[in-house]
Amino acid sequence: MSSNDIAINVKNVKKCYNIYHSPRDRLKQFVLPKFQYLVGKESKNYYDEFWALDDISFSVKKGESAGIIGRNGSGKSTLLQLITGTLTPTSGEIYTHGRIAALLELGSGFNPEFTGIENIYLNGAVLGLSRQEIDNKFDAIAGFADIGSHLKQPVKTYSSGMMVRLAFAVQVQLEPEILIVDEALAVGDALFQKRCFQQIEKLTSDGVTLLFVSHDQESVRTLTNKSILLDRGKQLNVGLSSEILLEYRRLLHKEESEYFSKLAQDLASKKEIDNIATNKEEPSVIPDISNNEKNDNKNQSRTDKLSFGEGDAEIESVKILNSNGEFSNAFNPGDKIKIRIHCHIKRNISKLNVGIRIRNKEGVKIYSWGTLNQDMAIRYNNSDCTQFWKRKFSAGERFFVDLDFICNLGTNLYEVQAAVSLEETPNYLSQRILHWQDEAAFFHVNVVRDEYFFGGVIDLKMNASW
The missing domain is CATH 3.40.50.300 (P-loop containing nucleotide triphosphate hydrolases)
Structure with missing residues (x-):
């Protein structure tokens, strides 16, 4: 140069x-x-x-x-x-x-x-x-x-x-x-x-x-x-x-994990002092929530470098399905798209949120949504529908979550980022990322010019009248 x-x-x-x-x-x-x-x-x-x-x-x-x-x-x-x-x-x-x-x-x-x-x-x-x-x-x-x-x-x-x-x-x-x-x-x-x-x-x-x-x-x-x-x-x-x-977000996550780890240690120390003062013999358990950050980045694969998290839950795979339940990565506006996220739980846990973020190839965030968004709507409407946030998971348990939507996107290549997080409160105000995965899946949207054509990043389904 x-x-x-x-x-x-x-x-x-x-x-x-x-x-x-x-x-x-x-x-x-x-x-x-x-x-x-x-x-x-x-x-x-x-x-x-x-x-x-x-x-x-x-x-x-x-x-x-x-x-x-x-x-x-x-x-x-x-x-x-x-x-x-x-x-x-x-x-x-x-x-x-x-x-x-x-x-x-x-x-x-x-x-x-x-x-x-x-x-x-x-x-x-x-x-x-x-x-x-x-x-x-x-x-x-x-x-x-x-x-x-x-x-x-x-x-x-x-x-x-x-x-x-x-x-x-x-x-x-x-x-x-x-x-x-x-x-x-x-x-x-x-x-x-x-x-x-x-x-x-x-x-x-x-x-x-x-x-x-x-x-x-x-x-x-x-x-x-x-x-x-x-x-x-x-x-x-x-x-x-x-x-x-991504490395910046991983850095922020690491520091947040260290903060919560220190907070847990401080609480455990205080509890131990209180137990001594009251002559109680109760061992304190301090989870090492920053253990996932101790891996040597030099030995990580590309997939590992695209992810971070505390490790209490893991995203094992993200798959894109069509309306017939078949794997697909090409869609037209109006098609039904299902994003299936497979997760693996590492310890007994609850208050989880499984969500995605969709970006186009220019890096613009098009949409983000998760199970907690649906739970918030359920609570707001006083519905008796089951809330994912209240579900309890056991160590070793595997499950998947399907996120469905009708494709209203413009022609482009789209990246799906997926995450499973611990939400201490059911409103996104206290979140800890258990596992985040960039480039978890991709799909392409084509606009069929002769049948139904529009420009831009999303279809607003406009009508003309005169």
Whole structure:
């Protein structure tokens, strides 16, 4: 790959902050090491080091869309500031090729005392545009921001929504070669977010390089084709967005499992102390719910790498059946589709939910549903139908759940993701994944053009009248 093809190149970047416990320590650090050096003593540091980033390396090609994902505190915003040049790395190198437009922290790049109009010209000048070029783009910027007469008011009077509207409008209308977007878009309303994503897609289709940070996994999956996973300042992996997002979900699940395991241990310890206090001899059993995470990923098959969970239940297979109960992977709109999920229970358990998520080949979530959705409707309607959530399962038990629907989908290839989860409450408010399987099954939908034709991702079954 030629260096001319690279828009962003990050090589072995590290960023360290000095953390002082008091202003006095900061003063000591400023004065004493120099004095210690002069008198021949070994200098002493009066601060703690915090490595916000530790050995980050990746590259983004021109015209490529890349995402950066990770939990809060993983170093995402620090990395973006290093790339845009607002921070300097402690070590390592960062190269960028092309004019950068960045939408980072809310209001960054704006002078709060200037009006919206003045800030438009200020930002344009920073990006290297002449006044005439900004004049030519002003109407487009004002139209996209859509904040009316507020453009003539100081930015310090703006709401957070107005601030992000103007900031995004300025950055995307000034034709950047590299667009960097942080979580700021989350502030805008739903309609404005839709317009932003449409504009981002237009820019990327025109060859603009995108670096996108968001906790919204669907947005990352849709807008980017590769992603970088960060955790506590370290780079865990770089690869296809779909694979990195699965690894991110697995990371979140592992930490959740560790949290519940520690909670169980704390409760068991408290119970043991109470038993001693009351002279009771009752052994406590602490389930190791994180045992499934101890497997070495290097020895996993591709199927194993596409799944995660606590392991108290397992999805053994997912099959797609037609209306005759036969295996099939090709359907037309109007056909009946049955998704059969075979499960294996590893310990006595109840309060289960078996569900699926359907995505098209572009990675867009089309639908998600499970047995708990049906149970919720049963309770709401005070029906006496049996609830799956109340069913009790024994260790070693095997069963299957059929999820039926009439196909109203547009022509595409669809992926089925399946999951069995423990729901402590019957409303999705306290969920623990026992087993999740990506790419559990696939099916294709064809629209028969001569018989019944429609466009889009789903059939709304419209009627015309006149």
